[in-house]
Amino acid sequence: MTSATVLGVLGALVVMVTLFEMLRRRRLREKYALLWFLIAVTALLAAVVPGLLLAITDLLGIALPLNLALFVGILVLFLMTLQHSSDLGRLEERSRTLAEEVAVLRLEVEQRRKEQQAERDAPAEDE
Amino acid sequence: MSTSGPRILVIVPAWNEEESVGATVREITAANPGIEVLVVDDGSVDRTAERAENAGALVCRLPFNLGVGGAMRAGYRYALRHGYGVTVQIDADGQHDPAYLTEMVAALDHSDIVIGARFARDGDPYRVRGPRRWAMVLLAAVLSRIAGTRLTDVTSGYRVANRRATMIFAMHYPAEYLGDTVESLVIAIRSGCKVAQLPVDMRPRAAGQASASPVRAVIYLSRAVVALGLALVRRWPATYDEGVEHQPQVVGAGVDAS
Ligand SMILES: Nc1nc2c(ncn2[C@@H]2O[C@H](COP(=O)(O)OP(=O)(O)O)[C@@H](O)[C@H]2O)c(=O)[nH]1
Ligand SMILES: [Mg+2]
Numbered sequence: 337m338t339s340a341t342v343l344g345v346l347g348a349l350v351v352m353v354t355l356f357e358m359l360r361r362r363r364l365r366e367k368y369a370l371l372w373f374l375i376a377v378t379a380l381l382a383a384v385v386p387g388l389l390l391a392i393t394d395l396l397g398i399a400l401p402l403n404l405a406l407f408v409g410i411l412v413l414f415l416m417t418l419q420h421s422s423d424l425g426r427l428e429e430r431s432r433t434l435a436e437e438v439a440v441l442r443l444e445v446e447q448r449r450k451e452q453q454a455e456r457d458a459p460a461e462d463e
Numbered sequence: 464m465s466t467s468g469p470r471i472l473v474i475v476p477a478w479n480e481e482e483s484v485g486a487t488v489r490e491i492t493a494a495n496p497g498i499e500v501l502v503v504d505d506g507s508v509d510r511t512a513e514r515a516e517n518a519g520a521l522v523c524r525l526p527f528n529l530g531v532g533g534a535m536r537a538g539y540r541y542a543l544r545h546g547y548g549v550t551v552q553i554d555a556d557g558q559h560d561p562a563y564l565t566e567m568v569a570a571l572d573h574s575d576i577v578i579g580a581r582f583a584r585d586g587d588p589y590r591v592r593g594p595r596r597w598a599m600v601l602l603a604a605v606l607s608r609i610a611g612t613r614l615t616d617v618t619s620g621y622r623v624a625n626r627r628a629t630m631i632f633a634m635h636y637p638a639e640y641l642g643d644t645v646e647s648l649v650i651a652i653r654s655g656c657k658v659a660q661l662p663v664d665m666r667p668r669a670a671g672q673a674s675a676s677p678v679r680a681v682i683y684l685s686r687a688v689v690a691l692g693l694a695l696v697r698r699w700p701a702t703y704d705e706g707v708e709h710q711p712q713v714v715g716a717g718v719d720a721s
Contacts, residue, residue: 432529432638436537439503439523443541447521 344383351376375412469548469626471568473500474538475520476531476620477555481509484555488518491553494561501541502555503534511555531620531643536636543633550629552622559621563663567623575628575656576648578614579621583662595680598687602645605691609649610658618644621663628656640686646694 355372358364382389382405393401473491477484488500502515506528515522523537535552542550549568553559563579570577582599591599599618607614618641624632631654637646652658 429638432533435526435529436533436540439525439537440541440544443521443523 341383341386344379348376348380348383351379371416470546471495471498471549471551472538472542472545472547473498473551473553473561473564474535474542475500475502475515475553475555476505476534476538477502477507477511477515478505478528478534479507479509479511480555481507481511481514483557484511485514485518487553487555487557488515488520490557491561491564492519495564498564499547501538503538505529505531505534530638532636532638532647535643536633536638539629539633539636542629547629548626550624550632552620552624554620558665558667560663560666563621563661564623567661570659570661571623571625573657574659575625576651576658577623578616578619578658578660579623579663579665580614580616580619580660581663581665582615583660593680594684598680598684602687602691605695606645606648606652609695610652612659614658614660616660617648619665620644621665631656639690641690642694645687645691649691649694 351372355364355369355376359366359369386401389401389405393399393404396404398404473495475484475487475491480487484502488502491500492498500520501523502512502520503523503525504512504515505525512522512524523541525534525537529537538552539550549571551564551567553561559579567577567579582603599616602617603615606617620643628651631651632647635647635650635654636643637650639646648658
């Protein structure tokens with residue numbers, strides 16, 4: 337076993353254990369956990385079966401396996417960040433809608449309370 | 464304002480305007496007896512809400528700062544739910560003269576949105592220079608084109624909308640940069656609203672700080688171009704518009720009408 341293999345396996349295992357623990361503590365939605373899990377499994381595979389990475393590199397006609405690994409890694413991170421930006425936008429929009437709704441409801445509640453107060457203060461006016 | 468006709472709600476977006484909001488509200492009600500004013504306090508850290516209330520306005524308090532777009536959409540939703548037929552947007556800083564309101568509301572006979580516009584006639588005392596001016600000219604030119612009418616001041620925060628336009632704004636008023644002015648107009652036009660303008664004179668700010676500064680004018684120009692481009696190419700309807708009843712209920716009308 338090369339030290340690279342050991343490092344790869346170790347890294348993948350750390351990610352998996354962390355994922356499991358975070359899921360167990362409800363700190364992570366399974367939507368994101370699945371993605372990270374797939375990444376960890378891929379990393380594990382690449383570490384344990386170095387031939388796999390080599391074969392794909394050859395197949396694609398890329399000179400160095402490392403280039404392929406880096407390219408895929410950056411691409412995955414880029415896509416995940418994009419996904420997070422989009423999720424963040426949706427969350428902001430939802431919190432905006434909620435804030436507006438809360439403000440309107442609060443005004444309506446206050447108006448209602450004032451109306452009731454007025455009714456109580458002048459009960460027999462129009463009877 | 465006549466006692467017949469539709470009920471009118473003036474929506475005033477206000478953020479840290481304690482020095483001017485009270486006077487603005489009083490001026491609006493004095494010039495237009497019987498009109499109702501809703502100040503949307505956008506997470507101010509000063510006494511904006513209190514001053515507005517003391518001046519006799521309804522006050523809507525947003526829990527945190529959303530920007531003019533968020534404040535206005537909250538106001539439009541309130542107006543829709545409470546059966547107002549006409550909504551007005553007026554700045555809290557006292558730059559808009561409420562004496563024009565009657566005329567602007569009357570102009571709704573022929574259109575869905577009326578903009579109180581600067582630069583619309585010769586001898587307009589209001590001056591803007593440099594990149595900010597170029598941005599305004601560019602925006603006005605493009606929007607005039609798609610609106611099919613001459614618009615000279617599309618970033619004006621002085622506007623009147625009928626019920627149809629209010630309904631569209633309550634659903635789709637954007638919160639993004641320049642969304643409250645440029646993009647909201649694009650949305651209204653694309654939904655088939657007719658836009659017109661009425662020349663008005665605007666005053667310098669009564670108190671506080673204008674959001675403009677010479678250095679930021681260039682940034683303003685570039686962001687305006689981006690915002691306009693986006694508004695024009697965006698898919699319609701927007702995906703993020705959530706949480707509005709598509710057949711708005713009218714609270715307070717009907718059985719328990721006051
Ligand atoms: N709700 C809300 N209103 C704002 C915000 N920033 C400015 N305003 C209000 O928008 C209006 C116009 O602001 P102003 O700075 O005068 O913009 P200008 O007239 O275009 O230079 C005023 O009534 C402000 O109180 C904000 O973040 N939220
Ligand atoms: Mg102003």
